[in-house]
Each structure stands twice: as structure tokens, then as C-alpha cells.
Amino acid sequence: MYKLLKKEYKKIQPLLKEVTHSKAIVYATLEHNHDGGIYVDRKVDPRVAFIITKVNYFYILGNADYLPVDFYHFVLNHIQSKSSENEMIVFTYSQHNKVTLDRLFEEKNVITIERVLFRLNNTKFKSVNSITIPEGYEIYSHKDHLNTGDCITEPMNKEQFGFSLYRGKKRISTCYAIFEGGLHVEIDIRTEEPYRNKGFGKMIATLFIEECFKYGLTPDFACWPYNKASINMAKSLGFEEITPCIAHYYSGESEQ
Known part of the structure; x- marks a missing residue:
């Protein structure tokens, strides 16, 4: 070739x-x-x-x-x-x-x-999502904030389009575009183990998706069938399953 x-x-x-x-x-x-x-x-x-x-x-x-x-x-x-x-x-x-x-x-x-694929239903997203940042937490854009003391495995890239939720100096949840092209973004959501199932991932993903809309970008989401937490997260954000690949x-x- x-x-x-x-x-x-x-x-x-x-x-x-x-x-x-x-x-x-x-x-x-x-x-x-x-x-x-x-x-x-x-x-x-x-x-x-x-x-x-x-x-x-x-x-x-x-x-x-x-x-x-x-x-x-x-x-x-x-x-x-x-x-x-x-x-x-x-x-x-x-x-x-x-x-x-x-x-x-x-x-x-x-x-x-x-691989399970999803497409966002904009109406469902707007009807089920709102952001309320709990006291003691802060949200930062990846483009204007770096923290060398966080403990999510992969380092935050200043050039990546995304947001992270912090409690003090500890980054506990992040949502970013792992890929961006063709006016689409592939979403990745990560939350530290002790903070899972508390709504933090959904909160930061909601902010990310709203930011996508501002720039005319379409957020896409996909995961493996065994990842039930990701499937439930996607549906809670207003994503709907389409034909898997x-x-x-x-x-x-x-x-x-």
C-alpha cells in the first residue's frame, strides 16, 4: 500500500x-x-x-x-x-x-x-440537563488552566477542548474531545473512583456539550457493550443508541 x-x-x-x-x-x-x-x-x-x-x-x-x-x-x-x-x-x-x-x-x-454508538437527541439533552456546581468545587477549561497535582491517569492537554471539575487542587472529573474533526467531537468522560455515581461526570459532560453547541460542533459518544456505566451516562445526557458497528x-x- x-x-x-x-x-x-x-x-x-x-x-x-x-x-x-x-x-x-x-x-x-x-x-x-x-x-x-x-x-x-x-x-x-x-x-x-x-x-x-x-x-x-x-x-x-x-x-x-x-x-x-x-x-x-x-x-x-x-x-x-x-x-x-x-x-x-x-x-x-x-x-x-x-x-x-x-x-x-x-x-x-x-x-x-x-461497539455501541450513540447520537445526541438535542431536545432530550436540553430537557434533562442543568448545571449546579456544588460548594467547594470549581470548573476549569483545559485551555486556561493546568494543574500538575491532579491524579487522573492521563495528563490534561492545554490544547484539548474540554473541561475539568476540581475540588481544591484535585481534579476529580473531566470531559474532553479525544478527537475533533469534520465539525464532530468524540467525547471522553473520566471520573476518579471515589467520586463516581455522584453526578460529577454528567455535570462536566453537560457543560462540554453546551460548549459544543456554541461552536457548531456535534458531540458523538461510543463505548463497549460491557461498559454499562458509560451507556447509562450517555442515556442520561440525552444520547440515543443507534445501530452498533x-x-x-x-x-x-x-x-x-
């Missing part, structure tokens, strides 16, 4: 019409909002595109019949050279491509998994 230069990303424009979910993730690569990449079967009028993201989520656009027969090893070599996690999740947008990947990944320790999953641990 051929790796496109960033200035060549527009070559896959005709394939974008099939992107019906995960728009923020796909377009974040196209708009150079993170260190991803795009591979194609040919540089002129590509028939299939393989999109790489900053996490081990990969997306296939176009016709997967034009992927190389050694596609499994192509992806495996990439994740082993770029990531310590040694796993991959490959998404596509058609049943035809799913069947093609089933064949390419046959007997390769790859399984199919399902199927992905192919590989983990190096399955070969050990």
Missing part, C-alpha cells in the same frame, strides 16, 4: 461519503488534528483507504477487495513498531468489507466485536 503525504489526503474525498459514524475520528486524521496516517491501494483514484489514528483504531473506506492479501501482517507490523499495546481494532462501513476482512483475518487470532479485534496477548 502507498502512504499518502498530508497534502494528498484530499485524494480519498470520494470515499468519505460512507462515513456514517466515528466522523470525528476519521476527519481528525484528514484535517491533521493528530498524528495519524492514510494508506491507499493506488495514488491516483484510490479504491480503498486505510486510516490510522493516534490510538489503535483503524478505519477502512472504499472497497476492501483492493487491500493486499498480506493486510493482516501489514497492520501487525505497524502496531508493533508504533505502539506498546500490541492490539488493533479495525472498523469498516459495509457488510461486504466485513466479509472481506473475515477472509483476510481468517485463522489469525482476530475476532469480531461490537462491528469491528475486527486483535491482541498480541491472545497468542501468548
Whole structure:
């Protein structure tokens, strides 16, 4: 496969019409909002595109019949050279491509998994949400506040669009755009263990979604079926489940 230069990303424009979910993730690569990449079967009028993201989520656009027969090893070599996690999740947008990947990944320790997708019902969101900040807590925008003493695992990035809730110097809940592109944002919500199930995640997510509306952005939410807390959170915010997507999953641990 051929790796496109960033200035060549527009070559896959005709394939974008099939992107019906995960728009923020796909377009974040196209708009150079993170260190991803795009591979194609040919540089002129590509028939299939393989999109790489900053996490081990990969997306296939176009016709997967034009992927190389050694596609499994192509992806495996990439994740082993770029990531310590040694796993991959490959998404596509058609049943035809799913069947093609089933064949390419046959007997390769790859399984199919399902991801739960949501779309925000704006009317439900506005009717069920309001923000009341409890005494002793403060909300900060990621762009104007950094705190080196917080204890949520991943550091807060000053450039990320999002908000965090603090109690003193301790960051206890955060909601931010893990991906942003195509006027969509993919939401990530995290709350420290002792503060969960107290409404803090919903509070900070509500503020985040309202801020999205101000800038004409569409918030998207997705999670794995086993994450019941996230599913309940999404529904409480006014998100509604849509047709789930199927992905192919590989983990190096399955070969050990």
C-alpha cells in the first residue's frame, strides 16, 4: 500500500461519503488534528483507504477487495513498531468489507466485536440537563488552566477542548474531545473512583456539550457493550443508541 503525504489526503474525498459514524475520528486524521496516517491501494483514484489514528483504531473506506492479501501482517507490523499495546481494532462501513476482512483475518487470532454508538437527541439533552456546581468545587477549561497535582491517569492537554471539575487542587472529573474533526467531537468522560455515581461526570459532560453547541460542533459518544456505566451516562445526557458497528479485534496477548 502507498502512504499518502498530508497534502494528498484530499485524494480519498470520494470515499468519505460512507462515513456514517466515528466522523470525528476519521476527519481528525484528514484535517491533521493528530498524528495519524492514510494508506491507499493506488495514488491516483484510490479504491480503498486505510486510516490510522493516534490510538489503535483503524478505519477502512472504499472497497476492501483492493487491500493486499498480506493486510493482516501489514497492520501487525505497524502496531508493533508504533505502539506498546500490541492490539488493533479495525472498523469498516459495509457488510461486504466485513466479509472481506473475515477472509483476510481468517485463522489469525482476530475476532469480531461490537461497539455501541450513540447520537445526541438535542431536545432530550436540553430537557434533562442543568448545571449546579456544588460548594467547594470549581470548573476549569483545559485551555486556561493546568494543574500538575491532579491524579487522573492521563495528563490534561492545554490544547484539548474540554473541561475539568476540581475540588481544591484535585481534579476529580473531566470531559474532553479525544478527537475533533469534520465539525464532530468524540467525547471522553473520566471520573476518579471515589467520586463516581455522584453526578460529577454528567455535570462536566453537560457543560462540554453546551460548549459544543456554541461552536457548531456535534458531540458523538461510543463505548463497549460491557461498559454499562458509560451507556447509562450517555442515556442520561440525552444520547440515543443507534445501530452498533462491528469491528475486527486483535491482541498480541491472545497468542501468548
